[in-house]
Each structure stands twice: as C-alpha cells, then as structure tokens.
Amino acid sequence: MDTAPAPIKIVHCADFHLGASFSSLGVLRQQLRNEDMQRAFSRVIQICRKEKPVFLLVAGDFFDSPFPPESFLSLARDSFESLIETNVMISPGNHDPATVGSCWLADGYWPENVYIFKGQLEKLTYPGLKTHVWGAGFAESYQDSPLLGTSASNEDDFINLCVMHGDLTTGASTYNPISEDMISKSNMDYMALGHIHRRTKILRAGRTFYSYPGSPEGLGFDEQSQRGVYVGEVGKGICNLQFYPVNQREYCLLELDVTGLSQSEIVSAIRTKISGYARLEENLYSIELVGDIDEDRILSPESIASFFTDVFYIKVKDRTRIVSKASSEQSLKAVFVRKMQERIAKSPDDETLRLALKLGLSALKGKAGIKA
Ligand SMILES: [Mn+2]
Known part of the structure; x- marks a missing residue:
C-alpha cells in the first residue's frame, strides 16, 4: 500500500x-x-x-x-x-x-x-x-x-x-x-x-x-x-x-511635519523618530519634511542632515509648502507665488524650484535699488 x-x-x-x-x-x-x-x-x-x-x-x-x-x-x-x-x-x-x-x-x-x-x-x-x-x-x-x-x-x-x-x-x-x-x-x-x-x-x-x-x-x-x-x-x-x-541594513522612509518647528526642534524630532530602530546607525533613512513653512524661513535639508553623521546614510528632503501672505493678494508677487507653487507641486523632487521661489520672494520684498 x-x-x-x-x-x-x-x-x-x-x-x-x-x-x-x-x-x-x-x-x-x-x-x-x-x-x-x-x-x-x-x-x-x-x-x-x-x-x-x-x-x-x-x-x-x-x-x-x-x-x-x-x-x-x-x-x-x-x-x-x-x-x-x-x-x-x-x-x-x-x-x-x-x-x-x-x-x-x-x-x-x-x-x-x-x-x-x-x-x-x-x-x-x-x-x-x-x-x-x-x-x-x-x-x-x-x-x-x-x-x-x-x-x-x-x-x-x-x-x-x-x-x-x-x-x-x-x-x-x-x-x-x-x-x-x-x-x-x-x-x-x-x-x-x-x-x-x-x-x-x-x-x-x-x-x-x-x-x-x-x-x-x-x-x-x-x-x-x-x-x-x-x-x-x-x-x-x-x-x-x-x-x-537576513538583511544587513534597513531602508527607512519617514515623514515629519515641521509646521512651526525651529531647526533644532526638527533635528531632535528626527532623532526621536530614528531612535525607534534597533540598529539605528546601520540603516538608511529618507526623511521627508512636510507641513507649512513661512516665506521668510530658510529650511536647509543639508544642514539638518549634517547632524546625523553617526548613521550610515540619511537624506533629508524638503516637501514643505511655502506659505506666503502674498498668495491671496492681487499683485505680481501673488502671481509669482502661485505659478511657482504649481510648478513645485508638479516636480516635488526639483530642489531648485523651491530655491527659486524663496530667492524670488526675497528679491520682490527687498525692492533693492528702487527709490520711494
Ligand atoms: Mn526582481
């Protein structure tokens, strides 16, 4: 049988x-x-x-x-x-x-x-x-x-x-x-x-x-x-x-809402988030900063990342929305902000667009060389 x-x-x-x-x-x-x-x-x-x-x-x-x-x-x-x-x-x-x-x-x-x-x-x-x-x-x-x-x-x-x-x-x-x-x-x-x-x-x-x-x-x-x-x-x-x-390292994709946070508060919030990982120094982190940032604030992803030299790899990405008082106005500045924000929404990975918006805003605000 x-x-x-x-x-x-x-x-x-x-x-x-x-x-x-x-x-x-x-x-x-x-x-x-x-x-x-x-x-x-x-x-x-x-x-x-x-x-x-x-x-x-x-x-x-x-x-x-x-x-x-x-x-x-x-x-x-x-x-x-x-x-x-x-x-x-x-x-x-x-x-x-x-x-x-x-x-x-x-x-x-x-x-x-x-x-x-x-x-x-x-x-x-x-x-x-x-x-x-x-x-x-x-x-x-x-x-x-x-x-x-x-x-x-x-x-x-x-x-x-x-x-x-x-x-x-x-x-x-x-x-x-x-x-x-x-x-x-x-x-x-x-x-x-x-x-x-x-x-x-x-x-x-x-x-x-x-x-x-x-x-x-x-x-x-x-x-x-x-x-x-x-x-x-x-x-x-x-x-x-x-x-x-069997993996030797872990990829970790994290999001942090930075609305109202100073740079040092952002750094310590990231530290808190990554300290949840058992072998935190071995891992690879991609941190996406989201939330609203005032037009006057300069957020530097590179400078934030520089606080984490103890980890194998970290990339900080700026995905915040730049909030400008001008958005609701009827002015050249308002049109500029709206147009730039549309372009940023289409290409969130293009860091130069964010920089262009910030530089443009400060140029428009400064009115350098114009006499009242
Ligand atoms: Mn495959």
Missing part, C-alpha cells in the same frame, strides 16, 4: 539582485552595500548548512544581470557547491535571463548539485523523496505567455514543488503572468515564486500554497523593513514555512 510522502525541508529565496548598483549612495557606500549583499547571501548559505534543506529554491533575479561581476559569480558557485546535502534549483528571472552567453549557460561552470531551469516548464523527479520539482526560467528579459500554463496538472501521490519567477496578476504581464486561478489549477503543493520584492505571507489558492519571500536585502527606499527567506517543511497538503530575516 502506498504511503503519503514524508514532508521535506526547503529554503525559498528570490530577488537577491547580486551585483546591483548602489551608485546613488556614493562610491564608498556602494562598496559597503556590495559587501552587505554578499553577507546577506552568505547568511542564507549558513541557514542551509544548519537546516540542511533537500532543496534550495531560487526563484529568479538571483543576479542583477545575466553577466554578473566575477566576485559574485564565484561566491555563488563556491557557496552552492559547499551545500553537499542540498539540491539548488534555480529559475532565472527577467533581470538574469538564461540568454546566450549568460552565466547560467556557461558550460561546466555550475556544480553538480545546481540545476538551472532555462526555459519552458520542466519536471524533475526524485523517487526516493516521492517529490517532483517543476520549474521554468526566463530565456529573455520578457515573457508574455505564462510559463506555468496548464500542463503542470498532476494528480499523483508525489509532493509537487514549483520554482518560478513571475508576476502575480489578474491580467496581462510581460513578466510571466501568473493568476490565482492558474495556481489553483496547477495542483502543486507549493509554488516558490519570485519577482515581487515585497514579501507576502504564505498564501493559498485551491490546495496550492505559494509565496513571494521578497528581496533578502533592500535595494532602495521602496523596499523597507526586515527582509529574508522562507525556511521549513512542505508536503502533501502541508506548508509549514517560517520567515528568516
């Missing part, structure tokens, strides 16, 4: 983007962020050494490009090779597709325990584990037609895992569209997905569990909070995965 297969241990990661550029942070910090990426990846390898998963499922965009820097390439190869008890299953994504000449197609480069899905859906069978591992990979940067399709349906008593990079959507996508309906019809036990950088919980469609673990190290201020991988057991109708954080 057939017995149900025993649950198996897996680690699921995605969207490392190793080799990504952090040039907006400056040369020194870019180098340090590269080291962070290596350390976050090495954390995952440490977790694998300790937990000894049967499969490490890598759901795409492992590298930021199909031609990654040699340092990341050899780190990946040597690390994977060291996991002697683990099968590393890689599904290339839209950033690191298995194109001709890509690292994924390099002859004899990857160790024996690494399997790379290079295109359409495939199935690998592990009879001893009563497990099938399905996977597909991007062969180009775009993939309009679903790689999952309907061919995956399988009714046997094996555990069915699937690793894939794709876009969870109800409509079309150029990044391998995957709908809940397709997941539900796939009859997989677990789908290890990548592409969406914000972590999901363990979700379920029909009898299929699925998740996006998100990027294990944040890549920008739209990738906040703790980040990591999923670790645990999956089986027939069983999915018991835990989130393990």
Whole structure:
C-alpha cells in the first residue's frame, strides 16, 4: 500500500539582485552595500548548512544581470557547491535571463548539485523523496505567455514543488503572468515564486500554497523593513514555512511635519523618530519634511542632515509648502507665488524650484535699488 510522502525541508529565496548598483549612495557606500549583499547571501548559505534543506529554491533575479561581476559569480558557485546535502534549483528571472552567453549557460561552470531551469516548464523527479520539482526560467528579459500554463496538472501521490519567477496578476504581464486561478489549477503543493520584492505571507489558492519571500536585502527606499527567506517543511497538503530575516541594513522612509518647528526642534524630532530602530546607525533613512513653512524661513535639508553623521546614510528632503501672505493678494508677487507653487507641486523632487521661489520672494520684498 502506498504511503503519503514524508514532508521535506526547503529554503525559498528570490530577488537577491547580486551585483546591483548602489551608485546613488556614493562610491564608498556602494562598496559597503556590495559587501552587505554578499553577507546577506552568505547568511542564507549558513541557514542551509544548519537546516540542511533537500532543496534550495531560487526563484529568479538571483543576479542583477545575466553577466554578473566575477566576485559574485564565484561566491555563488563556491557557496552552492559547499551545500553537499542540498539540491539548488534555480529559475532565472527577467533581470538574469538564461540568454546566450549568460552565466547560467556557461558550460561546466555550475556544480553538480545546481540545476538551472532555462526555459519552458520542466519536471524533475526524485523517487526516493516521492517529490517532483517543476520549474521554468526566463530565456529573455520578457515573457508574455505564462510559463506555468496548464500542463503542470498532476494528480499523483508525489509532493509537487514549483520554482518560478513571475508576476502575480489578474491580467496581462510581460513578466510571466501568473493568476490565482492558474495556481489553483496547477495542483502543486507549493509554488516558490519570485519577482515581487515585497514579501507576502504564505498564501493559498485551491490546495496550492505559494509565496513571494521578497528581496533578502533592500535595494532602495521602496523596499523597507526586515527582509529574508522562507525556511521549513512542505508536503502533501502541508506548508509549514517560517520567515528568516537576513538583511544587513534597513531602508527607512519617514515623514515629519515641521509646521512651526525651529531647526533644532526638527533635528531632535528626527532623532526621536530614528531612535525607534534597533540598529539605528546601520540603516538608511529618507526623511521627508512636510507641513507649512513661512516665506521668510530658510529650511536647509543639508544642514539638518549634517547632524546625523553617526548613521550610515540619511537624506533629508524638503516637501514643505511655502506659505506666503502674498498668495491671496492681487499683485505680481501673488502671481509669482502661485505659478511657482504649481510648478513645485508638479516636480516635488526639483530642489531648485523651491530655491527659486524663496530667492524670488526675497528679491520682490527687498525692492533693492528702487527709490520711494
Ligand atoms: Mn526582481
């Protein structure tokens, strides 16, 4: 009599983007962020050494490009090779597709325990584990037609895992569209997905569990909070995965209403806000100053930021509204203020517009050289 297969241990990661550029942070910090990426990846390898998963499922965009820097390439190869008890299953994504000449197609480069899905859906069978591992990979940067399709349906008593990079959507996508309906019809036990950088919980469609673990190290201020991988057991109708954080730093996007505050009050309000973070010196902060500022006040984001040399990175952005008594008047000054505020509203990132408004106001107020 057939017995149900025993649950198996897996680690699921995605969207490392190793080799990504952090040039907006400056040369020194870019180098340090590269080291962070290596350390976050090495954390995952440490977790694998300790937990000894049967499969490490890598759901795409492992590298930021199909031609990654040699340092990341050899780190990946040597690390994977060291996991002697683990099968590393890689599904290339839209950033690191298995194109001709890509690292994924390099002859004899990857160790024996690494399997790379290079295109359409495939199935690998592990009879001893009563497990099938399905996977597909991007062969180009775009993939309009679903790689999952309907061919995956399988009714046997094996555990069915699937690793894939794709876009969870109800409509079309150029990044391998995957709908809940397709997941539900796939009859997989677990789908290890990548592409969406914000972590999901363990979700379920029909009898299929699925998740996006998100990027294990944040890549920008739209990738906040703790980040990591999923670790645990999956089986027939069983999915018991835990989130393990591996990120080295956190991106923190904060907003501060500075209406009525002096510069020193702004500085201490920012200090209070960031002191809520456990490793506050390690993080990257983007502080947006909002609220109303009187036309006579000069707000200097650079000078405010200079009070925080103890943190890894801080950027202070002026998003305040300049309030001028002239706005309600019928005068040249009033027209100038209104026109400038319209332009600032359209391009809030353009610091020169704010400066132009302030300089214009002081010029109009000063009436320099005009005799009464
Ligand atoms: Mn990605």
